[in-house]
Structures are given as structure tokens and as C-alpha cells.
Amino acid sequence: MDTLAVPPLSWEALQAMLSEGLGPDVVLEEVRELTGGVVHVALLLITTDGRRAVAKVSRTACDVDLAREALHLEALRQRGLPAPRVYAHLVGTADAPRSWLLMAFHEGVSLLEARQRCAPEAWDGLMAHLGELLATLHTVQGTDWGPVSGSAGPGGFASWPAFFRSLYSPAWDDVRGTSLLPPEANVRIAAVHARLDALLADAGPPCLTHGDPFGTNLLACPDADGRWRISAMLDPYLRWGSPEAELVRLEVAGIASPSLRETYARLRPESDARMRAHAPLYRLYNALEQLAFLVARRRQDVLAALDVLPPVESG
Numbered sequence: 001m002d003t004l005a006v007p008p009l010s011w012e013a014l015q016a017m018l019s020e021g022l023g024p025d026v027v028l029e030e031v032r033e034l035t036g037g038v039v040h041v042a043l044l045l046i047t048t049d050g051r052r053a054v055a056k057v058s059r060t061a062c063d064v065d066l067a068r069e070a071l072h073l074e075a076l077r078q079r080g081l082p083a084p085r086v087y088a089h090l091v092g093t094a095d096a097p098r099s100w101l102l103m104a105f106h107e108g109v110s111l112l113e114a115r116q117r118c119a120p121e122a123w124d125g126l127m128a129h130l131g132e133l134l135a136t137l138h139t140v141q142g143t144d145w146g147p148v149s150g151s152a153g154p155g156g157f158a159s160w161p162a163f164f165r166s167l168y169s170p171a172w173d174d175v176r177g178t179s180l181l182p183p184e185a186n187v188r189i190a191a192v193h194a195r196l197d198a199l200l201a202d203a204g205p206p207c208l209t210h211g212d213p214f215g216t217n218l219l220a221c222p223d224a225d226g227r228w229r230i231s232a233m234l235d236p237y238l239r240w241g242s243p244e245a246e247l248v249r250l251e252v253a254g255i256a257s258p259s260l261r262e263t264y265a266r267l268r269p270e271s272d273a274r275m276r277a278h279a280p281l282y283r284l285y286n287a288l289e290q291l292a293f294l295v296a297r298r299r300q301d302v303l304a305a306l307d308v309l310p311p312v313e314s315g
Helices: 011-022 065-078 111-117 120-138 160-176 183-194 243-252 258-267 271-308
Strands: 028-033 040-047 052-058 086-090 100-104 207-209 218-222 228-233 239-241
Touching (some): 011 086, 111 120, 111 218, 120 207, 120 228, 120 243, 120 258, 160 183, 258 271
Antiparallel strands (some): 028 040, 040 052, 052 100, 218 228
16 A cells, blocks of 8 residues: 555645535635644645644555544543544545544644743743643553553553563664674663563553653643643654653653652652652663664665765775
8 A cells, every 4th residue: 555656735635624524614715834744744724714724644645643643632632631623534545545634723832942932930830731731641541551542442561561672672672783882881781671571560550641742742832821831732642651751751852840740740649759760761761762763864864875976986
């Protein structure tokens, strides 16, 4: 299926999405491209009566991931979290390979931009609100570990160490076969990796986590009282995982703050001991993941530069 060509987007195709999601009488008036779309094209659709919706359109044929995203967004909404309502979605077929999702538009800027706009006290309030939302999300418990199937179905791993290993072993495999780290560091990391079952044995129950709660996936804007708040949680990749691991990912991304940690600890005090015990290990594996990503990116840059270099005779 992935060899099928996705036809160029047309006005008629976008109008058909609106008709499917908002009704046959809705008329498309304006289209604006939104930032942040890498895997998908993200478009703001504005109708003649002033309504706004966001269309996410896959760049690849018959992409099923948007159907998963639709279910995950609805799972967040059902738990009172600020996720967009999904109006309609469609998985492409051999005859019509374009996959798309139509959802409500939420005002807001990315957290990175919000941090530049906010005064320090406003940023603290915004981070406290994020702590409240994450605490609400993380109170939902499952029976096993792994990616959420359906709106909030089972994951498929019997333990958190097993799921954690599946997430981070690829990064460790990419790094350990190189000279990027000193030999003694590789030996120490290998020892840690071999003992994950013991080191993460007391991870607590599997909890619902966003999976990718940073970058452009969290929008913020001032509310009616002028207080900055999280206005939308986007692009969820829901997992039955460790809340503490998710908090550390935010910390590594430079998003966490004392007000977030304090608010979260007040609402979920049972997490505090696990955070102290496991945060150093989670920071290590996040650093390994970032190192592996940078190596892969630089490798791609080298190969791309080599491709445009004129042939040079060897010898």
C-alpha cells in the first residue's frame, strides 16, 4: 500500500472533508497551512460562517496512524483534558489512498513560544496547570504496559522494565557499537541495561501517559482572566507507562519547572518516592536517545552532502 501515490490536495477534497465532519451545508472559504506538520500536512480550514477546523492529511498512502490519533484524542477528552474534538477521520484505501482527520481548532501557541511571551510568574502558573493536567491523566490505571490500543485498551507488556527496554534498547544498540562514549561508560551502561528488571521493579501500576507531551504538542494561551493555561493537548501517543518517566522527559526537554513538580507532587504524592529512585536512570536513557538521534541526523546530513558531490576518482 505504501507504494501508492497520494494525489495532490485540492479545494474539492478539503470541502469534502468539511462536509463529512461538519455537515453538507458548510462551505470552505479559506485555507491556511499550520506549522509543526512533519508526518502530516496540517491545515486550518475556515468556513463562510466563521467556523474553523484543522485538517491533518497524511503524506503517505493508506496511513492508519490518524485513526489511532482520533481514538487517543477522544480518550483524553473523555477524561476532561483539553484535547480537540474529532469531527471525522478516514483511513485511505487502494482506490482512495489519502488518510485524513478533521478536528476542532484550539487557540494557542507552543510551549516554547509561550515561555518567551510569559512573565516568570505567568510561566509558573502555566506550569502548575500542566502539572494538574498530567496528574489527572496519570491517575488512570491499566492492567498491563505498552502502547494504548483503541481508545484506552490494553498495552501488551507484562512489566514496566520489559516495555521500557523495548523503548530504549534501539538507542542503546546504536550507541554502544560506536566510540561515542568511553569504554568504561559503555561497560557501566551495559550493566545497568542488564539489570533493568531489578532497577525498575517498583515502578508502581501502569498509568495512562501522553507519550509525547512537548514541542508543539502542547498549546497555551491566556484564559478569560488573562492567566496563561494549557489550551490543547495534541498528537497524543497514549501509553500505559510510568508517570515518572514522562515527567523526566519533560524535564529533559526543558519544560518542567518547580511549580509543575510541586503541583504534581501535591496531587500525586505517591509518585514522589519513585521519582527520586528512578529519575537518574530515566535521565540516562533520555540522554542516550538524544545522542542516538543526533548521530542518525548527522549521518543523514553526511550522506546527503555526499550525494551532491561530483564523483572523485580514487587512487
